[in-house]
Amino acid sequence: MDQSFVRFSSRITHLQPEGAYAVLARAQELEAAGANIIHLEIGQPDFETFPHVSLAGVRAIVTGQTRYTPPAGQRELRAAIAAYARGQYGLDCDPAQVVVGPGAKPLLFFAMMALLEADDEVLYPDPGFPSYPAIIRAMGATPVPVPLEEERGFALDLEALHNRLSTRTRMIILNSPANPTGGVLPAQDLEKIAALARERDCWVLSDEIYSRLVFADTPPPSIAGRPGMAERTILVDGFSKTYAMTGWRLGFGIMPAHLAHRVTLLITHAIGCTAAFTQQAGLAALTGPQQEVTAIREQFRRRRDTLVAGLNAIPGIRCQVPDGAFYAFPNIRALGRTSAAIADILLEHAGVAVLPGTDFGACGEGYLRICFAHSPATLTEALRRMSRVLADLAPSVGSRAE
Numbered sequence: 496m497d498q499s500f501v502r503f504s505s506r507i508t509h510l511q512p513e514g515a516y517a518v519l520a521r522a523q524e525l526e527a528a529g530a531n532i533i534h535l536e537i538g539q540p541d542f543e544t545f546p547h548v549s550l551a552g553v554r555a556i557v558t559g560q561t562r563y564t565p566p567a568g569q570r571e572l573r574a575a576i577a578a579y580a581r582g583q584y585g586l587d588c589d590p591a592q593v594v595v596g597p598g599a600k601p602l603l604f605f606a607m608m609a610l611l612e613a614d615d616e617v618l619y620p621d622p623g624f625p626s627y628p629a630i631i632r633a634m635g636a637t638p639v640p641v642p643l644e645e646e647r648g649f650a651l652d653l654e655a656l657h658n659r660l661s662t663r664t665r666m667i668i669l670n671s672p673a674n675p676t677g678g679v680l681p682a683q684d685l686e687k688i689a690a691l692a693r694e695r696d697c698w699v700l701s702d703e704i705y706s707r708l709v710f711a712d713t714p715p716p717s718i719a720g721r722p723g724m725a726e727r728t729i730l731v732d733g734f735s736k737t738y739a740m741t742g743w744r745l746g747f748g749i750m751p752a753h754l755a756h757r758v759t760l761l762i763t764h765a766i767g768c769t770a771a772f773t774q775q776a777g778l779a780a781l782t783g784p785q786q787e788v789t790a791i792r793e794q795f796r797r798r799r800d801t802l803v804a805g806l807n808a809i810p811g812i813r814c815q816v817p818d819g820a821f822y823a824f825p826n827i828r829a830l831g832r833t834s835a836a837i838a839d840i841l842l843e844h845a846g847v848a849v850l851p852g853t854d855f856g857a858c859g860e861g862y863l864r865i866c867f868a869h870s871p872a873t874l875t876e877a878l879r880r881m882s883r884v885l886a887d888l889a890p891s892v893g894s895r896a897e
């Protein structure tokens with residue numbers, strides 16, 4: 496068939512690849528030509544899946560757990576997730592409210608598919624995870640960006656959120672700790688957003704995939720535990736980031752049982768189920784020893800401190816200390832170039848791959864996203880290269896102070 500005559504559905508023509516893959520592709524081209532590139536663009540832990548978790552997966556394969564499972568997930572995994580939810584998010588959770596899927600992304604997708612109509616509006620953070628507006632639009636609904644406030648640790652601008660709520664608002668998406676900023680929403684903001692959601696009768700889709708990667712001593716609060724919120728919240732979390740299981744594909748959603756039933760039907764018809772051995776690996780991760788999660792978080796904290804201190808020592812860069820996840824989101828406006836131009840210069844001339852903030856929405860202009868899930872030596876070398884190349888832009892520093 497002549498491809499120029501193919502008519503694609505209007506629901507998907509807006510879809511773009513994730514920015515990280517475009518940068519990775521260019522970095523790989525440079526590497527093929529002999530360049531040495533430090534990869535700080537992709538957001539995944541640099542350590543391997545814990546051996547006891549991998550072994551549980553392998554054991555499941557060799558003992559024949561290679562068949563279909565119930566679409567919502569294996570009974571024992573859903574029960575373990577419900578028990579985990581009580582401790583981690585303070586939720587009174589029944590296994591009937593848990594839906595397991597191949598990653599957190601399918602839960603974001605199917606929750607929106609189950610709830611959104613074409614005329615609906617969805618508020619989401621900008622800069623934010625690119626899949627939010629992509630999925631909203633794929634459902635035919637309208638994404639409404641809400642800017643973040645850098646000086647408040649990249650919390651949502653609550654006044655803008657309030658002003659952008661309309662009679663068509665059906666859902667508010669939260670992501671705390673956040674990609675790409677590392678921001679954690681303060682408890683008092685969650686109270687206010689919960690009050691608005693109740694008042695306006697909106698759903699809240701709370702993406703808490705980085706909930707175990709927080710640098711404060713207490714777990715970040717979840718909006719799902721606020722009074723009257725369990726019945727209007729879909730909490731999405733998963734195993735990718737906490738247990739370094741990005742390639743296993745395992746995530747879950749916690750939601751009211753009647754919605755869980757609908758989301759399960761979507762999983763039934765779109766996916767069937769999540770691989771049984773992946774679920775067994777997840778069960779081992781959740782119910783096994785957790786000291787390694789804590790140890791890795793401490794490593795990330797030290798790496799964060801190295802990276803942020805190094806970035807703040809470069810003229811023209813100002814970087815907040817992120818409270819969670821493994822991303823720094825430095826402000827580079829004083830360098831006098833766009834985010835894309837600076838990311839390009841760093842890749843082509845310093846051999847350091849980072850992402851422009853604009854890969855995460857228009858409000859990401861003036862920022863870069865740098866993943867610090869890398870060894871201290873790698874981060875130190877990246878900082879050395881960055882400061883050498885950015886020093887050449889120094890004339891515009893100061894003359895363009897904000």
Ligand code: PLP
Nearest residue numbers: 598599600624674704733735746
């Ligand atoms: N949500 C956020 C904010 C993310 O950053 C990511 C992955 O980068 C995901 C969801 C997807 O996670 P999963 O690998 O479980 O699909």
